[in-house]
Amino acid sequence: MSDITLNAPKLFDLTGHVALVTGAGSGIGQRIAIGLAQCGADVALLDRRTDDGLAMTARHIQAAGRRAIEIAADVTSKTSLADAVSRTEAELGNLSLAVNAAGIANANPAEDMDEDQYQTLMDINLKGVFLSSQAEARAMLKHGRGSIVNIASMSGVIVNRGLSQAHYNASKAGVIHMSKSMAMEWVDRGIRVNTISPGYTATPMNTRPEMVHQTKLFEEQTPMQRMAKVDEMVGPAVFLLSDAASFVTGVDLLVDGGFCCW
């Protein structure tokens, strides 16, 4: 036993941290952003939505006693991301945590998919995660500490039976391997990079027309016999971002109710 003074619950405490969360106006990003605040972090919320999604997230964070700022921006814009990081640091302090959850999904048989549909999804899901991580890491590298979690998907590991979404699956496989690659580039400079790969999760993304009738099937196909609740993505994100995971980098954490075992 090397350090019996270690306070285990404190390992998950994010007090004093400043986080940036993309896709914070809905679903997984929204719930994780609130969870980070509940663990003590101040949070910058980024999304391209124009409804009150970001404001709702901010209200929950303020109710948890933490500070939040709302940033309307698109993750495909490098300059918007640089501005978002600058504003975060100016208003909240040095950026030390990031969760990149912004993403889209759609489907089309590969033989019918046009180039625009392919490219738009890749630009958001893969290039958007790259540009977000790059902007965040540029700040974190200056401070010599940081932890980034990119939201991939079990679709980066398996092919979803019945869903024609080759572009989506490829984007998520890309996020996993790109994140491992960045983890290794920054491993000796205080930055950790990991991914979370959710299984089927009840969010607005799964209310798109081609998914609604599949929900029952998703539940049946998942060993735990249900979809995940967004709440269930908070613990894995807090773990990977926090000191509890201080020796964890380049990992893909499947949060899939056992889906990929079968």
Ligand SMILES: NC(=O)c1ccc[n+]([C@@H]2O[C@H](COP(=O)([O-])OP(=O)(O)OC[C@H]3O[C@@H](n4cnc5c(N)ncnc54)[C@H](O)[C@@H]3O)[C@@H](O)[C@H]2O)c1
């Ligand atoms: N819901 C699932 O079953 C599931 C499973 C595995 C992985 N994921 C991934 O989790 C992430 C979050 O998805 P969700 O289910 O919460 O969906 P969601 O639609 O509820 O939330 C996604 C958010 O990202 C934002 N966004 C999309 N494109 C953007 C852009 N270009 N710039 C800025 N913001 C943008 C949207 O406005 C939205 O608020 C996505 O990357 C998704 O691929 C979801």
